[in-house]
Amino acid sequence: KQEVTQIPAALSVPEGENLVLNCSFTDSAIYNLQWFRQDPGKGLTSLLLIQSSQREQTSGRLNASLDKSSGRSTLYIAASQPGDSATYLCAVRSGSARQLTFGSGTQLTVLP
């Protein structure tokens, strides 16, 4: 059974800092990995999707890496802003129906 772990559970940083969120998964037989952002009381917004054959994906100030063999992914956020404050969820896609298995998330607070 696939299990996804995210560390840390919560993170508070001053504005302008670069930061890294970590995600690990137990079964390396994945199709892809997706990072989401969730604002309080809201739905999920997809940030980046990395296919199993890729090593990283970039979108603006966000960079996600994938090391499938070691079961790890990182989300790098450059020059953090208060508007980046949210919960970040990592999810891996596996199984016959390509369903997602989610981590518990990292709650990020960027202080002005």
Place this chain on the structure above:
Amino acid sequence: NAGVTQTPKFRVLKTGQSMTLLCAQDMNHEYMYWYRQDPGMGLRLIHYSVGEGTTAKGEVPDGYNVSRLKKQNFLLGLESAAPSQTSVYFCASSYSVQRSSYEQYFGPGTRLTVT
């Protein structure tokens, strides 16, 4: 193009009552999913469907039933609600044959409270 929509947005039920949550997508996706999210946790898969007329159990299916009579709709039913089913429910869809992509798109969620 509305993406994934969910009805209703909020609902309060008494223990033992029944209800149906509706999910609709307009992206011609083959796969649809129902997840629940409890405080401090990630999403857990309840049921999913890989095509019209098909359904399958996910990680936490007990107490729920689903139906997919039309490709664009996926219904989640609670026959006899229990306080343990108080949660936020998210619907998602994925897989476009034309785009050959499995990226999942999520609805805004339904907040359900069972008293």
